[in-house]
Amino acid sequence: MIGILFALIAASGWGASAVFTKIALEKIDTRLGTIVSLFFSTIVMFSITSIFQFEKFNNIKPIHMVWFFAAGVFTFALGRLLNYTGVKFVGVSKSTPLVGTSTLFATILAILLLGESPNIFIGIGIILVTIGIIFITKSK
Amino acid sequence: MEVSNSKKKLFGYLASLGAAGSYGISANLAKAIVNDIADPLIATSFALFFGFVILITIYHKQLVNIKKINKKTFLFLFLAGMAGSTGVGSQYYAMNNAPVFIVAPITGSYPLFAIFFSFLFLRKVEKQNISTLIGAVMIILGVTLIILSK
Numbered sequence: 590m591i592g593i594l595f596a597l598i599a600a601s602g603w604g605a606s607a608v609f610t611k612i613a614l615e616k617i618d619t620r621l622g623t624i625v626s627l628f629f630s631t632i633v634m635f636s637i638t639s640i641f642q643f644e645k646f647n648n649i650k651p652i653h654m655v656w657f658f659a660a661g662v663f664t665f666a667l668g669r670l671l672n673y674t675g676v677k678f679v680g681v682s683k684s685t686p687l688v689g690t691s692t693l694f695a696t697i698l699a700i701l702l703l704g705e706s707p708n709i710f711i712g713i714g715i716i717l718v719t720i721g722i723i724f725i726t727k728s729k
Numbered sequence: 730m731e732v733s734n735s736k737k738k739l740f741g742y743l744a745s746l747g748a749a750g751s752y753g754i755s756a757n758l759a760k761a762i763v764n765d766i767a768d769p770l771i772a773t774s775f776a777l778f779f780g781f782v783i784l785i786t787i788y789h790k791q792l793v794n795i796k797k798i799n800k801k802t803f804l805f806l807f808l809a810g811m812a813g814s815t816g817v818g819s820q821y822y823a824m825n826n827a828p829v830f831i832v833a834p835i836t837g838s839y840p841l842f843a844i845f846f847s848f849l850f851l852r853k854v855e856k857q858n859i860s861t862l863i864g865a866v867m868i869i870l871g872v873t874l875i876i877l878s879k
């Protein structure tokens with residue numbers, strides 16, 4: 590039951606985040622909005638990590654920074670900026686489902702680069718996602 | 730004006746799909762990082778820091794406009810970041826407390842929550858229609874099927 594509760598909090602948190610973003614970006618440039626949002630998120634996340642996992646900072650090696658940098662590029666510099674751009678230009682209800690297709694991209698990459706095996710359910714999933722994208726982009 | 734609006738729309742759709750592609754790459758990176766390198770909280774903290782540094786380096790000229798941002802906008806940017814971070818943290822706890830076949834469909838349905846909140850709070854700004862809702866449901870079903878097939 591507690592797992593379901595947290596899953597619902599996660600889904601509603603992401604949903605609310607998109608709406609807050611749309612309101613915030615009403616009068617400012619998306620790039621500046623993303624920078625300010627990343628500033629707040631960085632401060633809060635480092636504070637939370639310092640409170641709960643401070644001792645684990647000692648385990649970090651310089652080479653790990655390359656991985657964190659790559660994650661920063663794709664998740665936040667590119668991912669969040671493009672996400673906010675989508676929300677600003679086509680709105681929450683159209684942008685959010687399209688951003689939600691990231692699992693499809695992750696799966697295709699895992700198949701192409703990591704050699705994971707595709708199966709019939711992935712095939713059906715891809716077809717459903719593609720039809721969903723067509724419905725959203727063709728809607729007025 | 731019509732052309733300009735359709736270009737904006739196309740740009741928005743491409744940006745949204747670009748974000749999905751970027752998050753797709755980062756999901757594979759996150760898998761490798763969490764498996765072999767660091768805990769999710771540590772990795773997320775540093776990834777956020779680098780994301781911030783990269784954007785501020787590229788778009789530093791935008792900072793001139795920071796004084797023009799009003800308190801309301803600051804508050805909503807803060808809330809957006811908080812709500813997103815709450816989502817990530819809650820998903821982590823949900824995965825620890827329930828099987829993936831229960832958690833994945835619920836967390837994957839977040840676009841429906843976004844559409845619902847948008848209906849409640851952005852009714853004046855955004856028009857809702859049945860095609861968008863059907864498209865969102867199709868995507869959620871497809872994504873859930875992909876997650877559960879693994």
